[in-house]
Amino acid sequence: MSDEKKTGCYICKGCGIGERLNTSxxxxxxxxxxxxxxxxxxDFLCSAEGVAMIQNDIDNEGVNHIAIVxxxxxxxxxxxxxxGVAISRGNIREGVIWVRPDTDEAQETTQEMAEDYTRMAVFEVNAMNVPKPSGEAEGQTNILIVGGGLSGMTAAIEASKAGYKCTxxxxxxxxxxxxxxxxxxIPQHAPYKDPEDTGIDEMIxxxxxxxxxxxxxxxxxTRTSGAPGRFSADISTESGDTKTENFGAIIQASGYTDHDVSHIDKLGYGNADVITQAELEALAREANGGPIKRPSDGKEVANVVFIQCAGQRSDEEGHLPYCSGHCCLTSIKQAMYFKDQNPDIDTTILYDDLRTPGAGGEDFYRSGQDKQVIFTKGAVNQISSSGNGAKVNFxxxxxxxxxxxxxxxVVLATGMVPNSGVNIDEVPQDEPGQFEVSVDSILNLTYRQGKDVPQLKYGFSDSHFICFPYETRRTGIYTAGPVRRPMDDQQAIEDATGAALKAIQAAENAQLGRAAHPRSGDLSYxxxxxxxxxQCKRCTVECPFGAIDEDEERYPKFNEGRCRRCGTxxxxxxxxxxxxxxxxxxxIGQxxxxxxxxxxxxxxxxxLVLACENDAYPALDMAGMAGVEYSAFARVIPVRCLGSTNLIWVTDALNSGYDGCVLMGCQKGENYQCHFVKGSEMAHYRMSKVDDTLQSLSLEPERVATYEVAITDIERAPQLINDMAETIERIGMSPFKF
Amino acid sequence: MSNMNTAMIEKYRNNFLKEVEANVEEGEWVKMCMQCGVCSGSCPLGPYWDHPPQEIFMMIRAGKREEVLSSSSMWMCTSCYNCIARCPRGLPITHIMHGLAHYADRLGLAPKEQPTRKFAKHFWDNLTKKGRVNELKLGLKLYFMNGFGEGIKTAMKMKDVGLGMWKSKRLSIGELWGGHSIKDTKGLHAILNKAREIEEAKAKKFEG
Amino acid sequence: MSEIVASNETILVVGGGISGMTAALEAAECGKQVILLEKTPALGGRVSQLYRYFPKLCHPTCGLEINLRRVKANPNLRVLTMAEVTAVSGDAGNYSVKVRISPRYVNENCTACGECEKAVEAEFDDEFNYGLGKRKGAYLPHKMAFPQRYVIDPAIIGTADADKAKEACKYGAIDLDMQEQEIELTVGAIIWATGWRPYDAARIQPYGYDRIANVITSVEFERMADPYGPTGGKLLRPSDGKEAKDIAFIQCAGSRDRNHLKHCSRICCMASLKQSTYVTEKHGEDGKATIYYIDIRAIDRIDDFYRKVKENPNVSFIKSKVANIVEDKETGNPVLRGVDTEGYHRYENPHDLVVLAVGMEPSVPADAFPVDVEINEEGFIEASPDNGAVFAAGCSSDALDVNRAVQSATASALRAIQVINRAAGTEG
Structure with a gap:
């Protein structure tokens, strides 16, 4: 294929287009x-014949830019x-004939709409090139796993089974x-009745x-730089030796720390015989199947009380605001340590909501009851020393x-605090080019935006998306296990296995220059x-994925592998x-x-309607499918993310005589739905400043409106367009028409 | 307090749950309750119980021995089996209630004036005498259970029912003297004596 | 369908819900060849029928859009709808799978223009809305259905309606002679993601789902809340079409119960908490929700959602498994009876509408699995070396929420890839 640009425009007449519009x-x-x-x-462009017609032009006419209308x-x-060709799509079905009434009065404006979409499709594709990967990846597919606990070990074993080397x-x-x-x-297999061996020795x-x-x-x-497919990490030993190795992807399985409840007076943690779940594990190991002895005087425990949610599930000072997920099952398991050794030992679990979900969870709860563990729904008033053990007032x-x-x-279920390193939103970033190793950091990333993976909530570096638990804001770096979310062993194993897959996928795709979720496979960068x-640094600061660094001369350094192609x-x-x-x-400008x-x-x-392709654009499409109409004066352009909207598009539009602009992005803020995290938020922020521009043009501020639109806004999204049409009717046409 | 009761307190010290498990029919199920309350809600006589089944189970676990055993609650059970049908954990609640009642009675802790209990006793005595229930005697016992005055009142209230039964030959005045019986009352008494022997031997074990 | 080429390096994913789609996509995006089978005419599964997700209250169709875009963009992934596995033979690395494909009566020429739907008259209960509404005999399962292709209900085949549909189609997309097909696939590994179905509420006799009009299930309520659902987003009482403002949610309807499902279905507590926000969303201060529960299982980080809902004075919680429901004949109100176990308070509470938080039952009954795997008492697939290269994903493995199901699906994709890579001889 020659480099010469040759554009083909293909107009379909099917689905009523031919009857409604003058396609010639x-x-x-x-x-x-x-x-x-x-x-x-x-007549029927998507038929085998129609497709063959286009393919024939590609093969025999040298067409390499295709506008499908x-x-x-x-x-x-x-x-x-x-x-191998650039493709644009002019949407004259869902975007024109399906959103316009089939009436004589409407015909003229509907036709104009279709004509504009034809222009837009051709001009767009003419401005496009076929993306090719930069080839920046270096063939690395080894996986760096930070943390050698259950999650880290699982990730290593599972990745290795698929043929990948790990460190x-x-x-x-x-x-x-x-x-x-x-x-x-906690048992991981049916019949979920008895505690199982940990299996850790076998894994090691x-x-x-x-x-x-x-x-x-x-x-x-002590240092991580690079991008998926070409990470470089310094691994330093306590004695000070450092080696540098290259990796394709990273799994951060840095685990958790037990929540410190010593400052919560009512839990009485200062008493010798009031211990945490972790401390009980140590006592049980010491006992090695024999009677467990209490710490104060070594007396064999005849009576034990477990306190669930100790210092958890509360907004009170010093409490964790979440549930750690595993503690109910863990306490049942630990009560069985006593019961299995001597059924006469009294074991009581004091709970608020007993959380033993799923098949295994409920079976294990029943098994605990069957072994005569007593479950009492209650709330602790005060735990204190009784002079002979402890007493629990509840x-x-x-x-x-x-x-x-x-x-x-007394055993306290104290919960998990994630080891998530430096909270990059709270500490100043390093000066570009200068980089100090921080002992608090897990990864010591040399990224412009900070040393560690961003935290989502309560210190967990979880995904914000329900459908996409492995969504990460640092491409190619996947957190796994309790650093990501509170979880029990079994979930940590699943989580780490999934993370291993994502790491492998990231490393493999980086070699091919393909983007990671949500624009999976995109080759553009x-x-x-x-x-x-x-060198204003806006790009390096605003990138939601920390993909852009600054080079020695303070120019932005794009890292293809880290980029998610949102265009923010x-x-x-x-x-x-x-x-x-x-x-x-x-x-877009064209x-x-x-x-x-x-x-x-x-x-x-x-x-002008700039609509996020993930939510607003599908909503408008479905409006068409549902027969919801909107103004024939709208020209809708899908954008990868509203964050990619450059102010110039809006000012150019207004300068060239558009009467209004409607911007539709996803939900922003704490419960953001923006698939690119901050894109919609950045767009809203930028547009909040558009008033100055409008003022300089002597235009009314109402001419630009920015909205958060959900994919379900099938009626609201068209309504927002119609609202703008009404606004224009009210305030008058733009004076900038030439 | 009966000897047996003292013995039981001694034996199980604080652990009433264990005592129930060992001595009450189907008592080993008590620990399986998860406090959903569906039994209490499903019981047609629920509103009349001081402590509905699910609460009794919790009280047993909490070691409230006196309160449970001297409670009138389990005597309220009419064996409708609603609770058993509904219990998500499969507890044989009806049987446990009767088991508790029986155990309380054996220990001498059952409430003396509880009418169900009193009636049950009358019924038993009436039935075991001749192997058949003597309706007339049982009816009169029931009416006069709470004293002469109330007995007359109840008898008057029920006179139409009684008359109807007499007319349809379901009730005979002759029953007051002797009354009908099974063929082999001796055999029946032998069976009951044997059963009593076994029960007493069991109880002795604890007391011994 | 004979053009489907598969080999022992192909991964077969059974079930096109969120777990199956995820497993298929994650494997395909690792460069593996994947065939995804779905029994119904469209991908998406149960989550496509949800109005919102807990705890973010975002819309599941948003993630579906992304996943469908991934499906469309991936040449490694082939999707077969209306397809069911009938038999599996062979061993890890080399399975032979028989697949039955039911006729859709619509071929790939379909442009989803909708003319056939307009032409036919017969109407059927709409599965997508759990029967709360009707659909035509020629239909698109839902607005985001993929493949975006109509379906002809087999019940109209041979009727005049079928001919009308065929006539209405200008693209030769309707093929009324389409027959059921059997194909055989060779694959190296199988991911089983057939998911769950709502427990049959009518079997919980004292709750009167089959007798009392205003007792509905949580999945039905979810469709009601959807502005594009059968009631246009209004929470309506089936008995009289009046708006329901005082709504009761009954937890463990079928779950944690030896008479029904032995297991805890995990999602129902969060689902009811979520649905309590619909009541406030639709009615503001006038909306009242009461949640009857045994334990509120708002597990892990999302416990904060529970605490947030608790702050709403119009949502109340009663620790009680409701004993029974009777209908107040005059008002049509279901009256809930039971005992609040916290301190033992008997109640007899009328509500406008009762929503049964029905449990999750594995879609495939334990005795109907066409493949030899270890199944636990609850009907879920147990991970076992005896399962060969058949790996459960999502709710085939346990009662899971969406987040965990996707996690499980992603893990299962790696397990399948391990087998494929061994088969390909590329392992370390």
């Missing part, structure tokens, strides 16, 4: 105005899928983490025997009375025109030097500039 007029426009080299109409880009994607960096002197400190684990043995897995004990990661919620019971031992850059940098750039091959200030703007006195306003 559209074809003429494509040819004469938009200068498409080949223009063809077809038919249904929405969301429909018939499989049919209109041509390799585990563990800060302590042994593998196993918390799980290795446990006497037994498997790792030691596995040539795919390297283990670095007493070590920390409110029995069933019998509705305050009770005091004495026990040889941002580049910038160095000579135009003013492109939207941020005040001098518009950032672009993607197939998505740029120009691909569409905006090349529609037909009727004369002011025609009373046909034009409304």
């Amino acid at each position: 007029q559209m074809a003429t426009i494509a040819e004469r105005e938009a200068r498409a080299n080949i223009v063809r109409e077809h 038919a249904c929405s880009r969301r429909a018939k994607t499989e049919a209109f899928n041509f390799d 585990i960096v563990e800060k302590s002197g042994a593998l196993g983490g918390h799980a290795a400190q446990a006497w037994k684990r 043995a498997a790792i030691e025997a596995d040539p795919n897995i390297e283990v670095c004990l007493n070590s920390r990661v 409110k029995d919620r069933i019998l509705d009375e305050d009770v005091e019971i004495e026990a040889d031992l 941002p580049s910038f025109r160095r000579e135009g850059c003013t 940098c492109m939207g941020a750039c005040p001098v518009r030097v950032i672009s993607f091959e197939n998505y740029s200030v120009d691909t 569409q905006i500039k090349n529609i037909d703007i009727p004369d002011e006195f025609d009373e046909k306003p034009r409304i």
Whole structure:
């Protein structure tokens, strides 16, 4: 294929398009105005015949830029899928005939709509290039696993089974983490009746025997740089030796720390015979199947009380605001340590809500009851020393009375605090180019935006998305286990296995230049025109994924592998030097500039609608499917993320005679729905400043409106467009029509 | 306090749950209750119980021995089996209630004036005498259970029912003298004596 | 369908709900060849029928859109709908799978223009709305259905309606002679993601689901809350179509119960907490929700959602498994009877509407699995070396919420890849 650009425009007449619209007029426009080299109409473009017609032009006519003017880009994607060419879609079905009434009065404006979408499709594709990966990846597929506990070990074993080499960096002197400190684990297989051996020794043995897995004990990661497919990490031992290794992806399984409840007076943790779940594990290991003895005087425990949610599930000072998920099952398991050894030992579990979900959970709860563990719904008033063990004063919620019971031992379910390193939102960032190792940091990333993975809530570096638990804000770095979310052993194993898959996937795709979720497989990536850059740093600061660093000369350094292709940098750039091959200030700008703007006195306003392709655009599509109508004056352009919206598009539109602009992004803020985390928020922020521009143009501020739109806003999204049409009717047409 | 009761307190010290498990029919199920309350809600006589089943189970676990055993609650059970049908944990609640009642009675802790208990006793005595229930005697016993005055009142209130039964030959005045019986009353008494022997031997074990 | 090429390096995913789609996509995005089978005419499964997710209250169709875009963009992934596995033979690394494909009567020419739907008259209960509304005999399962292709209900085949549909289609997309097909696939590993179904509420006799009009299930309530659902987003009483403002939620309707489902279905507490926000969303201060529960299982980080709901004075919590429901004939109100176990308070509470938080039952009954795997008492697949290269994903493995199901699906994708890579001889 020659490098010469040759554009084909293909107009479909099916699905009623031919009956509703004058497609030959559209074809003429494509040819004469938009200068498409080949223009063809077809009765049924997505049919095998229609597709073959296009393929034939690609193969024999040298067409390499294709504008398909038919249904929405969301429909018939499989049919209109041509390799090696740039493709744009003009949406005249869902976006035109389905949102307009089939009446004589409406015909003229509906036709104009379709003609504009034809122009837009051709001008867009002409401004596009076929993306090619930069080739920056270095062939690395080894996986760095930070943390050698259950999650880290699982990730290593599972990745190795798939044929990938791994390095585990563990800060302590042994593998196993918390799980290795446990006497037994919660059962993971039917019939879910008895505590099981932890299996940690077997895992350690498997790792030691596995040539795919390297283990670095007493070590920390003191520097991490690069991107998926080409990470570089310094691994330093306590004695000060440092080695540098390269990796394709990273799993951060840095685990948790037991919540310190010593400052919560009512829990009485200062008493010798009031201990945590972790401390009980140590006692049980010491007992080695024999009687467990209380710490104060070594007396064999005859009576033990477990306190659930100790210092958890409360907004009170010093409490964890969440439930740690595993503690109910853990206490049942620990009560069984006593019961299995001697059924005459009294064991009471004091709970608020007993949380033993699923099949295994409920079976294990029943098994606990069957072994005569007593479950009491109650709330602790005060735990204190009785002189001989401890006493627990509590409110029995069933019998509705305050009770005091004495026990040889009280065990507190204190919960998990994630080891998530530096909270990068709270500490100042390093100066670019300068980098100090922080002992608090887990990864010591040399990223412009901070040393560690961003935290979501309560210190957990979880995903914000329910459908996408492995969504990460640092591409190629996956957190796994209790650092991500509170969880029990079994979930940690699942989580780590899933994280291993994501790490493998990230490393493999980085080699091919493919983007990670949600634009999986996208080969485009941002580049910038160095000579135009003013080093304002907006792109490096605003990138939701910390993908952009600054080089020694303070120019942005894009890291393709870390980039998620949302275009927030492109939207941020005040001098518009950032672009993607197939998505740029120009691909959108050309569409905006090349529609037909009727004369002011025609009373046909034009409304630019920039709609996020993830939610707002599908909502408008479905409006079409549902027969919801909206103004014929709207021209809708999908954007990768509203964050990619550059202010120039809005000012250009207003300058060239558009009467209004409607911007539709996803929900922002704490419960953000923006798939690119901050994109919608950044767009809203930028547009909040648009008033100055409008003022300088002497235009009313109402002419630009920015909204949060959900995919379910099938009626609201059209309504927002209609609202703008009404606003324009009220305030009048733009004076900028030429 | 009966000897047996003292013995039991001694034996189980604080652990009433264990005592129930060992001595009450189906008592080993008590620990399986998860306090959902569906038994208490499903019981047609629930509103008349001081402590409905689910609460009794919690009281047993909390060691409220006196309160449970001297309670009139389990005597309220009419064996409708609603609770058993509904219990999500499969507890044989009806049987446990009767088991508790029986155990309380054996220990001498059952409330003396509890009418169900009193009636049960009359019924038993009436039945075991001849192997058949003597309706007339049982009816009169029931009416006069709470004293002469009330007995007359109840008898007057029920006179139409009685008359009806007499007319349809379901009730005979002759029953007051002797009354009908099974063929082999001796055999029946032998069976009952044997059963009593076994029970007493069991109880002796605890007391011994 | 004979063009489906598969080999022992192919991964078969059974079930096109969120777990199956995830497993298939994650494996395909690792460069593996994947075939995804779905029994119904469209991907998406149960989550596509949800109005919102807990705890974020975001819309599941949002994630579905992303996943469908991933499906459309991935050449490694082939989707077969209306397809069911009938038999599996062979061993890890080399399975032979028989698949039955039911006729859709609509081929790939379909443009989803909707003319056939307009032409036919017969109406059927709409499965997507759990029967709360009707759909035509030619229909698109829902607005985001993928493949975006209509379906002809087999019940209209041979009727005049079928001919009308065929006539209405200008694209030759309707093929009334389409027959059921059997195909055989060779695959290296199988991911089993057939998910769950709501427990049959009518079997919980004292709650009168089959007798009392205003007793409905949580999945039905979810469709009601959807502005594009059968009631246009209004919370209506089936008895009289009046708006329900005082709504009771009964937890463990079928779950944690030896008479029904032995296990805890995990999601129902959070689902009812979520649905209590619908009551406030629709009615503001006038809306009242009462949640009857045994334990509120708002597990882990999302416990804060529970605490947030508790702050709403219009939502109350009663620790009680409701004993029974009777209908007040005059008002149509269901009256709930039971005992508040916290301190033993008897109640007899009338509500406008009762929502049974029905449990999750594995879709495939234990005795109907076409593949030899270890199944536990609850009907879920147990991870076991005896399962060969058949890996459960999502709710086939346990009662899971969406987040955990996707986690499980992602893990299962790696387990399948391990087998495939061994088969391909590429392992370390």
